[in-house]
Amino acid sequence: MEKVLMKGNEALAEAAIRAGCKCFFGYPITPQSELPAYLAREMPKRGGVFLQAESEVAAINMVYGAAGAGVRVMTSSSSPGISLKQEGISYLCGAELPCVIVNIMRGGPGLGDIQPAQSDYFQATRGGGHGDYRTIVLAPSSVQELVDLVYDAFDLADMYRNPVLILGDGILGQMMEPVVFKERPARQLPPKDWATTGKMGRQKTNVINSLYLDPVKLEEHNLKLFKKYQEIEAKEQRYEILNGDDAEYFVVAYGICARIAHAAVEMAREDGIKVGLIRPITLWPYPKKAFEEVLPKAKAFLTVELSLGQMVEDVKLSVEGRAPVYFYGRTGGMVPTAEEIFEEIKKMRGLS
CATH class of the missing domain: 3.40.50.970 (Thiamin diphosphate (ThDP)-binding fold, Pyr/PP domains)
Incomplete structure (x- = not known):
């Protein structure tokens, strides 16, 4: 084609x-x-x-x-x-x-x-x-x-x-x-x-x-x-899990943020951190099934958004208190770099 x-x-x-x-x-x-x-x-x-x-x-x-x-x-x-x-x-x-x-x-x-x-x-x-x-x-x-x-x-x-x-x-x-x-x-x-x-x-x-x-x-x-x-x-829940097989930590992001977060996940893996990415494709219905798949092994989650924290509420509802949920966001039209998210992944691992 x-x-x-x-x-x-x-x-x-x-x-x-x-x-x-x-x-x-x-x-x-x-x-x-x-x-x-x-x-x-x-x-x-x-x-x-x-x-x-x-x-x-x-x-x-x-x-x-x-x-x-x-x-x-x-x-x-x-x-x-x-x-x-x-x-x-x-x-x-x-x-x-x-x-x-x-x-x-x-x-x-x-x-x-x-x-x-x-x-x-x-x-x-x-x-x-x-x-x-x-x-x-x-x-x-x-x-x-x-x-x-x-x-x-x-x-x-x-x-x-x-x-x-x-x-x-x-x-x-x-x-x-x-x-x-x-x-x-x-x-x-x-x-x-x-x-x-x-x-x-x-x-x-x-x-x-x-x-x-x-x-x-x-x-x-x-x-x-x-x-x-x-x-x-x-x-109709739709989602994608990347690098999820051995991951101990997960970044959650959607849309363009998910692409930037994916680059950060690859940087973290090169640094020896076992981290994966959950990318919701349906925001409603929110893909709670994705979290059920990874919760038995997940130590913590990091939600990344171009906001001051909105989807993070659905992440917390999906996790139901079974693991810590952290947040990193930029707002007002500012877009995070992969390096910024990588630093937040390292913080997440240190806090968990």
Whole structure:
């Protein structure tokens, strides 16, 4: 298969078209603006609809409409833009509408800056909107994985009738790497017989709604959603463990941080420290199974993030007090070096 050198944002956009995305609604914001720019050029030529909305709020509600009609639809933004979409995301989850949402994270809070960050973790995994809901969250660590996870995101959204969030960062969106667009066999997915496409031979038209004025009915709906989320937790945890066979210590990192941490792990191994890397690929459901695999031999864990400590809470919940959990983070768009993380690994070993 031919490799193509592409920027992350543009590779993601191309993968979305190939995955069957028919509608995109968004609004430009750095560092993800190349994504809608690519789709603005390519989607109309290839049978799709691109529309730059007047705001992020408008864009996410357009997604609601297209998803309700049963088409594959996507939106993208960066941190403060995703904040504006939170009400619509809650509506999408409440109405059980499949879609893909891309967040190429930048520094915050507020407008912050346009440098890479991972400080939207809580927003993504806890649900920044209102109510008891969850979005599936995928965290790529390379441009190739950005491409691969786009296909998975659309399939998972359709399979579970739920929004899927791809959580990248400014480095992944802007960096260029060779990618391969693999041909994928069609996946068996449930029919969209719930979509608002007219009667289509039915006696009644479909109605899509997230409003339940009867509290008994709303509780029933929430319990139904919760059962779905339990199924997702059981079936869709994804992760990678590197150098785990003989490791006594583990670094935990996702996205671009995982690549930097991997280099630090190799440095530590050259120094005689038996350390491995746990890379979560799903941030929700969080891959607790990875920790169950290594806990019998793990002496300590070091969580590395481009934040002041968000994913570390999920690491602690997964470890359940059975080993110490340490943290190292940079914030505001600052990115740690492999040497910095290597020093933290040495500290972890000394403290444990």
